Structures are given as C-alpha cells and as structure tokens.
Amino acid sequence: MNKTRTANGNKKRQRSAIVLLMTMVLLGVFPLDVLLPSFPALAEHFQNKPSAIAFSISLFAIGISLSQLLIGPLSDIVGRKGLLISGMVVSIAGATGCVFSTEYMWFLIFRMVQAIGCGCFVLSQALVQDMFEGKERDQLRILMITASGIFISISPLLGSVLQQLFDWPGSFFLFIVLALGVLSIAYFLLDNHHVNSHPKEDIFCAYQRVLSNRSFVGYWLIAAIAFACHFSFIVISPLIFMDQLQLSTYEFSLALLLYGAAYIAGGIVARILANRLAPKVQIVLGLALIFCSGLLMLFFSSTFELSTMTVLIPMIVCTTGTTICRPIATSKAMDVFPENAGTAASAGNTLIFILGGLISALINMSTDNPQMTLALAFLLLSTAALVLNSLISRRLELLNVG
Missing domain, CATH: 1.20.1250.20 (MFS general substrate transporter like domains)
Known part of the structure; x- marks a missing residue:
C-alpha cells in the first residue's frame, strides 16, 4: 500500500x-x-x-x-x-x-x-x-x-x-x-x-571549467546550429511571406501555424528514434535531414517560382532534423557536468542565443534572394555540425581506449 x-x-x-x-x-x-x-x-x-x-x-x-x-x-x-x-x-x-x-x-x-x-x-x-x-x-x-x-x-x-x-x-x-x-x-x-560539488567556486571559475571541456562545447554548438537554422527562418519569414509573397498578417500567421504542425510530426519521429538509435546516430540523422532541406530549398528556388509551399516543404524537412538532433545534443552536453546543471544550461543557452542571432542577422542582410541564402546556410551549417560531431565521437573513442 x-x-x-x-x-x-x-x-x-x-x-x-x-x-x-x-x-x-x-x-x-x-x-x-x-x-x-x-x-x-x-x-x-x-x-x-x-x-x-x-x-x-x-x-x-x-x-x-x-x-x-x-x-x-x-x-x-x-x-x-x-x-x-x-x-x-x-x-x-x-x-x-x-x-x-x-x-x-x-x-x-x-x-x-x-x-x-x-x-x-x-x-x-x-x-x-x-x-x-x-x-x-x-x-x-x-x-x-x-x-x-x-x-x-x-x-x-x-x-x-x-x-x-x-x-x-x-x-x-x-x-x-x-x-x-x-x-x-x-x-x-x-x-x-x-x-554543486564545488560550493566555493566563483561564477567565473565555474564557466571556465565547463567551457574548457571540448565535448561540452561541441555538443552545445551542434544544438546551437540546429536552433540557428530554425531561428533564421523565423526571422526571415516576414520578408519571404509578407514582402515577397504579399500575404496578409493573418495568412502569414497561418503559414507559421502549418510550420508549427511540422514540429509535432518531427517530435513524434524523434521520440521513436530515441528508443531505437544510439545518440550519435540520432545527431547524424538530424543533421543529414537539415542538409537535405538545404538541397531541396536550393532546387525549389532555382527551378520553381517562389510560393508558400516551395518554402514550407523544405522547412518541414529541416524542422524534423532539428527536433531529432537538438534534444539529444543538449542531453549529451548537460550530462558532462550534471553537478553544475545551472552553469551548464546558462553557458549553452547563451551560446545558442549568440549563434542564432548572428547567423539570422547575416541571412537577413540578403534581401535579393533570402530563400537561396537560407538554403546555402543550411548546407554549410549542417556540414560544419556533422564534422564537429565526428570529431567529438573520435575524441571520446580515444579517451575510452586510453
């Protein structure tokens, strides 16, 4: 009882x-x-x-x-x-x-x-x-x-x-x-x-300790890159939908609502894969989908006229990739310093804010063809994150062997 x-x-x-x-x-x-x-x-x-x-x-x-x-x-x-x-x-x-x-x-x-x-x-x-x-x-x-x-x-x-x-x-x-x-x-x-296992440690020393760990920074960078792809689209979406496609405020809101529905589908896929695939495989799969979304958006921008669906279809693929790789990358980063979860979360979230803000600002500077710029950004960012994940995995394998 x-x-x-x-x-x-x-x-x-x-x-x-x-x-x-x-x-x-x-x-x-x-x-x-x-x-x-x-x-x-x-x-x-x-x-x-x-x-x-x-x-x-x-x-x-x-x-x-x-x-x-x-x-x-x-x-x-x-x-x-x-x-x-x-x-x-x-x-x-x-x-x-x-x-x-x-x-x-x-x-x-x-x-x-x-x-x-x-x-x-x-x-x-x-x-x-x-x-x-x-x-x-x-x-x-x-x-x-x-x-x-x-x-x-x-x-x-x-x-x-x-x-x-x-x-x-x-x-x-x-x-x-x-x-x-x-x-x-x-x-x-x-x-x-x-x-906290370091009760007398000041804030500066706490940040220095967590940020000196390459695996911690690497996993948070992967999470930040996945977030930056999503955030860049949100920032640039008014330019695409309202300025170029001349959608009303209400129509623009509905387009973003459809994009939000893709997050639900991506979350369901991510929950299924989390029970079946190793963390590093989940990260690779998520980043590969972001890369594919870049290719798809590049193809649409060069082949078809700009429309709501030529933007949303690649972004649905991107969203699925983001919801697969970002949560597991965050978990892997937070697991490095479980005794300093507050410091670890602050360091990682600040990195996400900075990277997302910088990348979205750079993409927003391209007013001529934002869709093409967004596609190229997805390709470059996902490639960089895949290389980073490979380096982290290799380093952890060497540490385990040692």
Whole structure:
C-alpha cells in the first residue's frame, strides 16, 4: 500500500514538473513573438516609429542573455526554487510596468526588467537534469524542443487575437497570468536543494571549467546550429511571406501555424528514434535531414517560382532534423557536468542565443534572394555540425581506449 502511494505520488509530482517545464518553455518564447502584431498599436500609443518598437525586442533578448549568465551558476549554489520564484516576481513587475507606461522610455525600462526576470527560464534545462533520468530525460527534452517550435509558430496568431480583443496590453496580461501559474507550481513543487560539488567556486571559475571541456562545447554548438537554422527562418519569414509573397498578417500567421504542425510530426519521429538509435546516430540523422532541406530549398528556388509551399516543404524537412538532433545534443552536453546543471544550461543557452542571432542577422542582410541564402546556410551549417560531431565521437573513442 505504501509503495503504491509512493509511486502515485511520484507520478503526480512528475506530471506537475512537466506542466511547470512546458509553461516555462512557453514563457521563454512568448514575450518575443506574441508582441509582433501589436507593433502598429504600440507605435501609435507611444507616438513613435515601429522600428523603435522593434528595438524593444532586441533589448529584451539582450536582457535575457545577460540575466541567465548570472542565474544559472547562482542556482548551483543557492538552489533553483528561490531564483525561479524571484525571477517570476521580477518579470511580473516588469510586465505590469509595461502595461501602465505612458512614455516610451519607461516602457523600455520595464521591458528590460521583464527580460531580467525571464532569464530564470534558463533553469528549465537544469530542472530536467535534476528531476529526470536516462531515457525519460531525453524524451522530455524532445517534448520541450517540439513545444518551443510550436509556441514560436503560434505566437504571432495568438498575438493577433489578443490585439483584437484587448489591444496591445493583452499579451502582457496573459504573460502575467501564466507567470503567476509558474510561480505557484514552483512554490509547492520544488525543493530548494542544490548539487554543486564545488560550493566555493566563483561564477567565473565555474564557466571556465565547463567551457574548457571540448565535448561540452561541441555538443552545445551542434544544438546551437540546429536552433540557428530554425531561428533564421523565423526571422526571415516576414520578408519571404509578407514582402515577397504579399500575404496578409493573418495568412502569414497561418503559414507559421502549418510550420508549427511540422514540429509535432518531427517530435513524434524523434521520440521513436530515441528508443531505437544510439545518440550519435540520432545527431547524424538530424543533421543529414537539415542538409537535405538545404538541397531541396536550393532546387525549389532555382527551378520553381517562389510560393508558400516551395518554402514550407523544405522547412518541414529541416524542422524534423532539428527536433531529432537538438534534444539529444543538449542531453549529451548537460550530462558532462550534471553537478553544475545551472552553469551548464546558462553557458549553452547563451551560446545558442549568440549563434542564432548572428547567423539570422547575416541571412537577413540578403534581401535579393533570402530563400537561396537560407538554403546555402543550411548546407554549410549542417556540414560544419556533422564534422564537429565526428570529431567529438573520435575524441571520446580515444579517451575510452586510453
């Protein structure tokens, strides 16, 4: 009887943990994309240009990157629970300040406050490392990557609905409600223990130690390359669909919704393969699909006129590859330093933000033929990642022999 109660209690705790993690994944992408349809309304409210409102998105990304660099290592020392709850309180305060801002400068300040609080979402990877093991951990990371892609894809459509119903504050109201949910679950679910085996190690030394490991950096680079392919498409998609194909905002949102559906299919394939293939084979297969998507997009761009399907079909193949290789590469990286999960997650996520931002910015500079540029980028990036995976595998084989 006691064993049954314990088992049921553990299952309930795991279900609550999954709800917490999924909500954190949603809130990690929600504040960026959901605000896009509200740019004209924000520009009118603050009597500013839409380009100035776009600056708030860049500022938000910078705030998250800087915040997570500190939050991850601190969580290894003081625990995850307190930092996650504190981050939620700060982000809610920032979102509330944005709603009541009457001047653009105050809006930017409170937007930065919200971003600093959102830096605590980097703890999702550390919590997965703390609370799950083995195949269960890998499966959950696949689910999180799949959910992230879906949330990114549906955010513009959700933003359009919120804009129509509640004007531009609508997205901030929904963020506050979801953040309160995360705060409540974290308060009742999490223990504030930490597992750092180097309690006196300062943050700089912690980063130096994890970043000096070639396998750790290599696996995170593979994950970052897979993310960069997806993120570059998201960044450049308005140029392709709205500027070149002249789709309306609603039609553009539906196109991204179809792209999000591909993440579900990719996630299902990834979950099946995770139980049947070795990690390094999963990585190779995922990167090979990204390479094939580049070839397919190159073929379509040179053979057919630009259309919604000539863009989406290769991206569905790319998405499948991303959902296969990125979760397992992340798991392999996080397994290198399980005792420093916070620091490891912060280092890896910062690398993903930097690489994704740089590559998407370079691709965005090509305004003449973005589809061709995107195809070439997929080919180069997947090739580089395949070479990197081969070097990591060879190095680990030599270490095992030695």
